[in-house]
Amino acid sequence: MLIQVDQLVKDYQTNKNQKGFFHGIKALLMPEYETKRAVNGISFSISAGEMVGFIGPNGAGKSTTVKMLSGILVPSSGKVTVKGMDPFKDRKKYVSQIGVVFGQRTQLWWDLPAVDTFDLLKEVYKIPDKVYKANMEEFRELLGLDEFLHRPARQLSLGQRMRADIAAAMLHEPDILFFDEPTIGLDIIAKERIREFIKRMNKEKGITMLFTTHDMQDIEKICERIMVIDHGKIVCDSQVSDVRQLYGTERKLSVQFSQSYDQIDIPRVQTVHEGGNQKSFIFKNNEIKVSELITQLTNNYDVQDLTVQEPEIETIIKKIYEEGAHDYESVS
Ligand SMILES: Nc1ncnc2c1ncn2[C@@H]1O[C@H](COP(=O)(O)OP(=O)(O)OP(=O)(O)O)[C@@H](O)[C@H]1O
Numbered sequence: 001m002l003i004q005v006d007q008l009v010k011d012y013q014t015n016k017n018q019k020g021f022f023h024g025i026k027a028l029l030m031p032e033y034e035t036k037r038a039v040n041g042i043s044f045s046i047s048a049g050e051m052v053g054f055i056g057p058n059g060a061g062k063s064t065t066v067k068m069l070s071g072i073l074v075p076s077s078g079k080v081t082v083k084g085m086d087p088f089k090d091r092k093k094y095v096s097q098i099g100v101v102f103g104q105r106t107q108l109w110w111d112l113p114a115v116d117t118f119d120l121l122k123e124v125y126k127i128p129d130k131v132y133k134a135n136m137e138e139f140r141e142l143l144g145l146d147e148f149l150h151r152p153a154r155q156l157s158l159g160q161r162m163r164a165d166i167a168a169a170m171l172h173e174p175d176i177l178f179f180d181e182p183t184i185g186l187d188i189i190a191k192e193r194i195r196e197f198i199k200r201m202n203k204e205k206g207i208t209m210l211f212t213t214h215d216m217q218d219i220e221k222i223c224e225r226i227m228v229i230d231h232g233k234i235v236c237d238s239q240v241s242d243v244r245q246l247y248g249t250e251r252k253l254s255v256q257f258s259q260s261y262d263q264i265d266i267p268r269v270q271t272v273h274e275g276g277n278q279k280s281f282i283f284k285n286n287e288i289k290v291s292e293l294i295t296q297l298t299n300n301y302d303v304q305d306l307t308v309q310e311p312e313i314e315t316i317i318k319k320i321y322e323e324g325a326h327d328y329e330s331v332s
């Protein structure tokens, strides 16, 4: 296993925020600490070459996990092992083998042209000239860096900055990438570009990736596996195709009839009158097979056209989040 995580926990200590003058003095003299458990005993493993989408509602513990995986934060308990290393303890050696991008922060030098940050990284990581040149050439083309390479980072648009940050994280050819919201705030075209790039790096170079996102299209378009975290716990870890099977049992069959029918009653199927000669049939694919439903309809009615709709990945994920929220309501 390339990445092994066992019973990982992260607690944050926060100063209890008491307002007012008296409380201010009290807080200074007798600070009261509160413990917030952000990650609550998660375990998973990732094999080489996998592309894993790490999703969950706001505050679920995604960024905290990514920070522990990348050696920025030390776990409160539990264990992370990546390529046999402990990200925090073996940090020096470790950082040369991974790349990290935080969509909400940049690692570019704010006042320097992007290209100068790249040159600095070349020195930091001791990247050989030849490797550096080849990689720069590739990233300039695939990420379209030329249009802004010589502008200071602070002048870059969000999309440009993100592309530069991704290049910066990959110049030293890491074989593992951790991305925390690499598509946040980007327009559709920019998102597509980054998705394409990520997919390509995974396919062509076999780079293992874990990335967080709130964009379900990211998941649908680039991931094979998703892990869902909620309140610091993994609530789902499965292949995207299996998630559809597990949670997305509801199907919709839309039918255009050649004439209008008042009532069509089929057991285990809910009929929706869409107006005109159009009706929809909502059913669960584990209760009635779509082929069976179509046969029943075409045998008894004059069917002109029909389409079957699978649930959107958004709908399925929403269901997982809602179930998670529900579980937590019932325990507290
Ligand atoms: N430095 C910190 N000090 C105290 N609490 C923190 C700190 N960082 C995060 N937390 C808390 O830990 C929990 C998990 O935060 P985290 O940033 O990992 O969530 P997330 O899943 O990345 O959410 P989002 O989707 O909003 O980015 C939250 O309740 C958050 O308020």
Ligand SMILES: [Mg+2]
Pocket: 062, 063, 064, 180
């Ligand atoms: Mg986050």
